[in-house]
Each structure stands twice: as C-alpha cells, then as structure tokens.
Amino acid sequence: MAERLLMMALSPTMSEGTIARWRVAEGQAFKAGALLCEVETDKASMDYEAPKDAVLLRIVLPEGGKAAVGDAIAIIGAAGEDPTPLLAPLATPKPASVSPNAAPAVSAPAQAKTAASVPPPSPPKSALEAAPEAALEAGPERPSASVFALSPGSGPSRPASYPPSSPLARSLARDLGVDLRAARGSGPGGRVVEKDVRALALASEEAGSGAPEVGKPAPDKRIPISGKRAVIARRLSESFYSAPHYYLKRRADAAALLALREASRSGRDKPISLNALLIKLSAEAIVRHPYVNSSWEGDSILERGSIDIGLAVALDDGLVTPVVRDCARKGAAAIEDELGALIAKAKGRGLAPPEYEGASFTISNLGGYGIEEFTAIINPPGSAILAAGAILDEPIVARDGSLSARKAMALTLGCDHRVIDGAAGSRFLATLVGFIEAPGSALL
C-alpha cells in the first residue's frame, strides 16, 4: 500500500529541512537503509535513510524545497501503485482534511510538527528529551528510525549522535545535568548505563575543579560527531579509498603572480586574492586540458562543460568547499567577488548545497599556514585537486655560479588515476605553472 514519506527530525533542534539532493529517482526501488535523499538542516547536511523496502512513486518535495518536520516529502509504495490518491489531500493546507483512507502515517503530520517545533529546553534537558525513544534501538549511525512511527506523542526520532542508553542512565543524567551524548556506553550493545553517566559526571567535575591531580592524566573527552564532520569523514574516506590517488609536484616562480596581485589593486579597494588568481589560471589551464575537468562514473567518464572550481575553506568546526561556477567565462575580479561572498556565508549561516557541491576541480591552499608543500585528497566528483604551498624565497644558482633569489610556490596536483593518467596530469600542471609564471600567456 502506498504511503507518505515524511520529513523527520534528524537533529534535536530541527524543525524543518531542505532537500539537498534526491539520491533515488521516481520509479526506482530501494532497500531499507538505502540513502533516499540528503536533507539540509539549520546545521548540517544529513542522510535520510529508507525506513523499509519500497519504490519511490512520486517526489513531493523537489530538490531545494523546504518542508517542516512531519510534512510529506514523497510517496512510496509497491511498483506500479498509483500515488495520486495520496497526493490530493496534500494540496490542502489544513492537516485536518487528510483523507481517512490514507496510510497510517498520515494522521501524524500535524502532531509531529507541533511536537518538533516546541522550543528546545535547556541544553542538558533537551539532550535527554530526545533520547528516550533511542534507548534500545540499533547502532548510532541510524537516525532513520521509522518515519512511520511518527505518531502523536512519539516525538522526534533519535538523532545520530545519541547513543542508546538505559532508562536509569537517562534519569541520572537529567538529575546530574550531564549530556548523554558525551557518555561512552559500556553496557550491552554499547548502551550507556548508570556507571558511564557517573564516570562522565565525575570527569566533568574533575575537569571543572581546575588542574588534574598530580600523576593523573586528564580524562579522555568524547566529542560527538557533528553532521558536518560525518559528511566530511564519509566523503573524504570514500574518495581516498575508491580513487587511486597519485601526486605530481612542481615549483613555480611566483613573482609574476605577486605582481599581478599588486596590479589588481587599481580600481578596487583591495587586491584580488592569490586564490582567486589561482582559480582563474587553473580554469584557463583546464580549458587547454579539458580531461582534467572530469568525473569517474563507473561505466563512463563525464567530462564537464562548466569549469566549477571549489576552494577548501577551514571553518571552526570543519571544512567546506565553496564552488565558483563556470570559471572559464568569468574574470578574476568576478571570481574574487563571488568567492568572498561565499566564504563569508560559509563562516556565517552556512552554505546551501548548490554553493558547495559538485566541484569539478578543487584548490586547497595552506600557504597561509606556512606549509611549504603538501598533498590533498581529491574532492569528489572532481578528479584532481591542486595543493598550493606558501610562497617562499629560494636560491637560484646561475650558470656562472652566482646566487640569486626567487619567489617560489610548491604546487602538488593530486589526480584520480582512473581519469587522468600521469602524462596528462603532467601536461596540465606544466601549463598551469607556465600561466603562473607568465599570467599574460593565459590570454593567448
């Protein structure tokens, strides 16, 4: 029987979510636990896993669409089923008009929505409020307890970061004001039990009472994985373990690049950054070597028409890669302005998926941290990443043996060997080094 798939609370404070991307197409069958879509919340991008085996009959909420917790985002059911009877009541805004013959979950939205939009109580309490449903559920990486269970009173499902816990552990944590998420579960199946909460309370007491006792090391701290950290971990591990990486290194004379930056001051209140210049020059090099702008798709290689370059930006709690689209058609100044806006947004409210996803080439620059040279992990779906080091003076020995100095920048190009062979990568890097050393040649 067809039923509605509802937006669910993927974190304790989530009241609404935006579909970042559907990972299953209409008409496609999926298994329980499969990734259905990525949901963007106020804080992070979360995976929405299938609650059961079914077919995606109709997407109700398209990518970029926003829905409150408890609202329908899709209709699922058996292959060939007609989703329209379930679509009709959706058009009416009042939940009260929901048709009585709809799936069991249908009565839920209104109540679930109310429950989820209640303002969260004080932090330790909210941690506990969210936990009870969690008690005896499976492992920590399954936030998608059944959406079908979103019935009145059942409250939001357990978010990924809550470990299972015993009722006493929760009662005690509430009493002691301890955040269960930081507890290490030593009970059956990793369940957090009384002694874990007591240990945690003791540890935080000790931590609060100043320096640790002599001869006793500071207690371990368990840091819950944020949604953002989970996404970084998953994507980078996937990339590192599935794409065969190799690295090419060259040093470029950066004098002309620095001069270009200085020259860019005219008519602007500040110069165009080295990063924006590197993006532009990389885009020009990619135009000469379009195979660099490709993705490995298993049975084919997708060479992209638009050169979308991401720049790795460090945040307090992770890493994000804002993407400047179609860099070949934009000037360095436009790229600089766009990049500046994206970085400001990333450090503020956060980026929307279209602003950080789908880079076809990525640049990571740790020069600002004094790193001379380094290697980076490819940011999928791109197939290459440029790691730029600090610009440092280096000695040059002339033919006559005399010494001089030059400004040099170490460039390391990381490539996915499935897409870019060594010689191809080397040609691209040679072109890029040429452009950096003589930016004018990029215009030719």
Next chain:
Amino acid sequence: MPVESEYDVAIIGAGPGGYVCAIRAAQLGLSVALVERDAPGGVCLNIGCIPSKALIHHASLIAEGKRAIEAAGGKVDLSLFDYRKIWEASRAAADRLSKGVRFLLKKNKVAYIEGSGRLEGPRALHVEGKEGSLELRAKAIVLATGSRPRSLPGMAFDEESVLSSTGFLLSPSLPKRLAILGAGAIGMETAFVMSAFGVEVTVVELMDRILPLEDEESAALVASAFQKKGMALLTGRAAGGVSRGPSGLAIALKAKDGTESTIAADRLLVSVGRSPNTESLGLEEAGVRLERGYVIAGDYQESSVSGIYAIGDIVPSPQLAHVASKEGEIAAERIAQVLKGGPAPTERRVDSLFVPSAVYCEPELGSFGLSEAKAKEQGRPIGIARFPYAGVGKAVATEVPYGQAKIVFDPKLGNILGASIVGAGATELLHELLLAARSELLLEDVADMIHAHPTLSELVMEGARAGLGRAIHI
C-alpha cells in the same frame, strides 16, 4: 604407571559450578578434563536443590489436594501413604538430571574423570580414582570442590538421629518428631516438607528471627504462615547439646536471657551453614591463598596463583548454585581469553546486588538486592512499594492470596534497588524485577508494561505502580 595427559583446562568438581564451567570452556574450543569423586551435578543436583524440590513439590500437591478435596466435601484416605515412594521419586529426579549432565558433558566432549583430584603444582593434577591414579597436566586449573554441611561441636552427624541435609535427603523414612537447628533456607524448606507429611516440627534459631538473611517483614510473613501450620519456631535460642535417651533425643536450649529449656525429638537436622571443601587439595603447597578455609579469588575468579581459578562454595561469595554456575562461566571465558585471545568475559565478578535468593517453602520467598534494613544502615534514602497477593485476581481465584511483593527503589531516580516477594510463585516472579533492576529500567517501565490478566505477574506490575502512587487494585 600413571597416565599423563595434557588439557587446556582441568576442573576439580562437577557440581553446578564445575560442570557449567566445563561446558562453557568446551564451547569456547578448549580441551577440558572434569574430575569428580562422586556423581556429576554435585550437591545441588544429587543431595541438595533438586531432590529437595521434588519432596517440596509432593508435599505441596498432597497438602493442597487434601485441602481441595475436603473443601469439596470429599474424604482423603492417607492410610496407605508411604513416604518411601515420594523419597524414591526425589532420587529418580536426581538420577535423571545427573545422567543429563553426564550426557551434556559427553556431547561437549569434556573428558569426565572419576576420582579425587589434587594439585601437583600450578599446572598439574594428581587424580586418585577407583581404578588407579593418573596425572593430568593443564594450562589452567579450576577448583570447584564445593562445600559440605557444617557440623556443630557436640552434634557430630551420625546421619541416623543427628542429620545433615545430606542425611535427611538420603533417608527414606519419616521421623515422628523432627527438631531443626538453623532457620535458614535449608531449615525452613525441610520444616515445610516434614510438616506437610505430618511430622511434628520444631525449628530452633540462634538469631531473633527465622530467615535472618532475608528482609524482616518478608521473614515475618513466612513465620506467621508456618505458625498457622502448627510448627514451633523457637528463635533467639542457642542449642547446648544433644543427649540420647530411650524416648529419643533431648536437645538443651539456652535463651539469650539465660533461660534454659529442653526439647524432645526423634531426629535432629543441623542446618547451620556449609563449610568449603578446601582440604587435601594441595592448595597451600601450590601457594593458593586461603582465608578461614575459603579460597580468596580476585577478578575473573583467579586465585592468588596465576592460572588457578576458584568458583562456587569454596570462595566467599553467596553459596548458591546459580552463583557457582555464573562464576564457572566467567572463569571459562577468562581462560579462553587468556589461552586463545577471545573476548573478555562481560563481567569481572558476580555482582552480589543482582544475585537472586530463593526459599522454596510455602509461602515461597524470593529476593535480591538492597533490603530496607541495609539501606537504613547505609543512611541511603529509599522508597518502598508494597502490593499484596490479595489484590491479584489470579491469586484469589487459585486460593493463594497470602503474601506480598515489596520493592525497594531510588525515590529520586526511580530505579529498582531490590525486592522481596513472599507468596505463591515468588521465586519465579522475582526475575522480572531482577531483569528490570539489572537492565536499569525504572519503576514506570515495569508499571507501564501490559501484564496478562489473570496472572500472578500482575503482582509485580501493581507493585511497581504502587511505587509510583498509582496501584489500581488496592
């Protein structure tokens, strides 16, 4: 010429500690030798829990059947009643289970060796059997030699008139008058059985009350039921000595205030505890540390000598079959971990707060955990919930409305700290509360779970509700 064989584990004693340890070790892929001088199953199975439960069962059936038939206007003729037949049934139950253990050992490929084992250093055993002796070598040794009834000075067991629990269970005849010294579980169970078969029973206890290890209120409920059945319970009295006369035994008693008295009986059961069997095992020579006859065991039941483990009644944990079995499992899992690199046992030692104790008289008494008295002694704030059997439909319908469930809980956190149930099926009902306590559930978890109606289990649910101030049937 002694035969020498090498095993991963050699276990001395095939009681509920030793045989469970052997099977668990075999399950974990270890080669196991199990040495036993008597029958597999130990005291529990052969001269303890099992045959006594058979006797208790018959006593209950007969007493209840007689009462029910007479209540319906019928008449019961017990003139051909023969205790020997009931006793034979108890022996048959013991034999059947002992054979069952033998089968389980065989199925698990445990080498069962009949004889008396003795340590020859930390890695070897000498076994003296009926058909000669042999030497065993083992990478680990588990001592599970159990205990025997403790005797009192001047009251040596002759197993004719002065009996131990062993002598009592092996006797096919009934005395006319039985005196029982010691009102612990064994004393009270024997008192119940004998009284049910028409024996005149007098129980003597040194402490001020019967079942001194149990909750006072619960023990009082048992005492009152026993007194209604016509048994004399003489508490706060020490036994001075026994003299044999033409009309049976005369047992001198002395009350705390110095008053002296004498009771007459045909037989005397002395049930004042059990002594560990730790002699002639070569323990001192092997360097195993003992205290007052008990082996001192640390984590995972390991003794002071690495590789030598001790479980059951020879260590100072509660002398209960189920404790021995659990200790046997812990030791087996630890040995497998050490020898084969398997996972560590889930527990380092038995947590005494979660050990159930059971007295199988009528009414039954089952308990675990923190008692009211102990909590007071510790100055710990507790909540107490009570619910009577009389408020349970099934108990009334089946004519067992006597007794109550008493739950001790944490008033702030709501978790269950202990319980003591007196009444029909108490020893079975207890386990729901024990599971709840050990799993750290709260009163409301038990109170809010639907319990089938009509069942005695509703007592537990209502007890939990009572703790929350919302019992329905009271």
